[in-house]
Amino acid sequence: MKPLFIFALALALAAGVTPLMILLARRLGWVVQPREDRWHRRPTAVFGGVAIYLAFAAAFLLLGPRDRLSLSLAGCASAVFLLGLIDDVFDLKPQVKFLGQLLVAIVAVSLGLSFTFLPWPWLNVPLTLLWLVGVTNAVNILDNMDGLSSGVTLVAASVLALISLMRGSPEMGLTAAALAGAAGGFLIYNFNPARIFMGDCGSLFLGFTLAGCTIMGSGGASHLTLALLIPVGVLVVPIFDTTLVTFQRTSHGRSIAQGGRDHSSHRLVFLGLSERKAVLVLILISLAGGLVSLWLQYVSTLVAAVVLALAVVVFVFFGVFLGGVKVYDAKAQPALRWKSPLLGRVVLHKKQILQILADLLLFAAAYTASWLLRFEGRLGRDLMTLLTHSLPWVLAAKMLALGLFGVYRGDWRYVSVHAMVQLAKALLLGSLLVVAGIAAFYRFEGFSRTALIMDFVLSFMFLAGCRFLIRIFTESVAHKKGVPVLIMGAGDGGELLLRELRNNPSLPYLPVGFVDDDPAKQGLTIHGIKVLGTRADIPALAARHQVQRVFIAILSMPGERFADVKAACAACGVECSRIQPIIKL
Structure with a gap:
């Protein structure tokens, strides 16, 4: 029950301290203004990471573990918080911030926080340093949309706490529970539309603490596969987002350190999801990754390897799908000049x-x-x-x-x-x-x-x-926005037009239904779009679905019949267009 108590305490503290930080930030002018390369649209308070840290620190000191490893992690995470706070105030150079993170990671490893699943200590140490710094920055750059970084941290830390309870290792569980509570209390005010941002002091602290908890959680795994799956499964969203952004920026000749609206969350919004839905999708993916890593504790190594292979392929295809979304300005994009012809062919x-x-x-x-x-x-x-x-x-x-x-x-x-x-x-x-x-x-x-x-x-x-x-x-998230249209003709021409409207991103139309005078086609569904009625129902359907245009996809329709349909559409304020044949004989 102690993990539940420390979670509730951190949650309550964060939920109580965050509004005070909002008031203080507004009074002292700690507000970030909207920028072209950032996602928010209105001035928003910052330094929310202070509330996260204070809630975690208080809960940890009151109910947290007292073993050396947990105290070392908390101390190093506090140092990373201070580094992020200095960056928020003075805007440190990326190199300075990286060196600071690396120095804290070295101290953490020297205090005993290290992977142990490999038989070679000389390899465990650099792997741990890479993991601590990498996850810290992954969670940092994940803080690109309201509620995303705090929501993913809430899920990941909660799963880590559950894993620790199942293994009977309360030290890591208490630390993870405190982190989950602090992130959850802050999420109340950080979810869209956000009233406060956490800043680097919050995201760096969350990332470093999460990375440390996963290292502690992997120590009790029964074999190497599970030792790898626990941290990767729990942090699948930050790892995926960082990999996607790195690969896309590199392949487009852009700097990896350059900010922009090219993260997985931004791409989901560009595909038609709302900001809230995009964040919820990524949080659900994080939850699925955590639950799978939880389930894999009870299966054999071969089963875990099969599941891991399938998961990797799914994320590869998901990454290719998101990578196809055009987020870069073609005019501003520099020409690609690869020093290595082989590398150029690989990217091509x-x-x-x-x-x-x-x-x-x-x-x-x-x-x-x-x-x-x-x-x-x-x-x-x-x-x-x-x-x-x-x-x-x-x-x-x-x-x-x-x-x-x-x-x-x-x-x-x-x-x-x-x-x-x-x-x-x-x-x-x-x-x-x-x-x-x-x-x-x-x-x-x-x-x-x-x-x-x-x-x-x-x-x-x-x-x-x-x-x-x-x-x-594509069919799940694409074309959720657009001009509502009806397609007249539920035949081959209508099906071809529907596919074109869905596959061509330059056509800003959202098909809401078919109309067809054939009684046998009433109620049928073509690619998920239903035949809603006949041409006599166009006025009622236009009012019900806010239809702005009707596309006639019946190539054999006589001219006088087309004129009647066009007049009926004009009477209810709806434009009418006739699809022309691709080949005229």
């Missing part, structure tokens, strides 16, 4: 390279999962030897088959039935090559034919599913 063909790497992970996950399913998760030493020795040849055979069928010459955005048929053929050829190789070199001794069949099925499911992810992402 990054989608194909990422897809190949993703498919390799999916094939490995499918092959491993098929063995786990066939043998009910119990793989002895002999089976593990066969699995590991045959996996490279399985990957080679399947990648060769995909190359022969030209799978990588297609565009991810245009997944079709034909593409799925080609994929199935390629996977069938790959499976036949695998069977032939196993028969030739192993004579099927120790191999399960059922597992090979399951491998083919899982491979198709994984690859086809991931190729549909881009479409799923």
Whole structure:
């Protein structure tokens, strides 16, 4: 119960101190004005990180742990808070701020805060330094939209507290619970529309403390995979956002340290989500990552590896989807001049390279999962030897088959039935090559034919599913805003127009429904858009859905009938346009 008490105390303190900081900041002029490269639209109080730190410090001193490692973490986190406060006041150079973080991280490691899952201390130490500084900055740059950094910290710290309770290690749990409470109390005033920002003193403190808690939490993991999954799963959103921004800025010839509206949260808003929904989506992703890392405490290493491979692929495709959002000014963007021709080609063909790497992970996950399913998760030493020795040849055979069928010459955005048929053929050829190789070199001794069949099925499911992810992402969040329109004609022309309106970002239209005079089509749904009525219902539908334009997608409609529809639309103040054929014979 003590973690719950310290969480409640920190929550109450942060919720009480933050309004006082808002009043103090406004009275003393500690207010940040809107800027072109920042997201907020009105003057907002700053130094909210002071409230976060005071709430955490008070709860930690009253109810927190007293072991040396926890006290060392709290002391070093306090030093990082002071560094951030100095930066907020004097605007330190990035190099100075980085050196300060590195110095505090070195002190923390010297006091015993270090990863221990690798057998080589000389490798654990630099890995710990990289993790402490990296996560600190990842949470810092995640503070780019109202409630995002504090919300993700609330979720991540809460999951860490749960993990510590399940393991019976209260020290890390109490520290994480205090951090979660402080972030949660501040979130009340930081969620959109924010009344106060935390500043670097808050984001750096949250990031460093989170990083330290994950290091403490990974120490009790039963094996290396779990030791890695705990920190990565809990902090999946900051890691993903930092990776996306770094890769995109580098590939567009921009400085990594340069600020801007190119983070994952900004891209979700550009796709049509509101600021609140964009933040909630990322917080839910953080929660999912934390819960998965919690669940993986109870599964085998192989199951954890399969889940990790699938998760990596999903985030790769999600990153490619968000990376396709145009957020940079083409006129202001510098020309790319890569010193290395090889690096230039890698950036140019990054989608194909990422897809190949993703498919390799999916094939490995499918092959491993098929063995786990066939043998009910119990793989002895002999089976593990066969699995590991045959996996490279399985990957080679399947990648060769995909190359022969030209799978990588297609565009991810245009997944079709034909593409799925080609994929199935390629996977069938790959499976036949695998069977032939196993028969030739192993004579099927120790191999399960059922597992090979399951491998083919899982491979198709994984690859086809991931190729549909881009479409799923697009239809889930894209085109939520736009001019409401009706499409007249629920046939081939209407379906083609609907796809064009959805796939072409330059067309600012939001289809709300079809109208068609055919009684058999009433109530049907095409790509999620319903046939709402006939042309006689256009005035009522226009009023109900605030329709501003009707597109007529019936190429064979006579001229006099088009004139009648246009007159009916004009009577209710709605524009009417007729779609022209692509090819005129």
